[in-house]
Amino acid sequence: MSATACIFCKIVKGEIPCFKLFESTKVLAFLDIQPLSRGHAMVIPKTHGAKLHEIPDDELAELLPVAAKLARAVGSADYNILQNNGRLAHQEVDHVHVHFIPKPSAEEGLIVGWPATKADMDGLKGLAEEVKGKL
Helix, strand or coil, rough: CCCCCCHHHHHHCCCCCEEEEEECCCCCEEEEECCCCCCEEEEEEEECCCCHCCCCCCHHHHHHHHHHHHHHHHHCCCCCEEEECHHHHCCCCCCEEEEEEEEEEEEECCCCCCCCCCCCHHHHHHHHHHHHCCC
């Protein structure tokens, strides 16, 4: 998706209204219009990129500090920070975004389940070496 067709880029440019919570030269935070709980917000870089590795590091560096500011401002003791990359990973908008989702109760907020698997320690060791060699 091009930046001209991107809904988040249109929000950044002011072409689509939002409930703005925070703005800097690199980042914008606004309330999600399909919230999972009260205070569910999005934090986005102003540069268009579909996936995390496509965004300049200096913009990425602001995403989590802004999410932390939202957590303090909303006052939720429990919350999720979520960032998806690609359709298989449940990304719906092709522009990097971080969800701040307050979790006030078991029924509200993000509902997740992790399919547990037994770790293959030799496989993990090999994977760790492989990844470290590429960093």
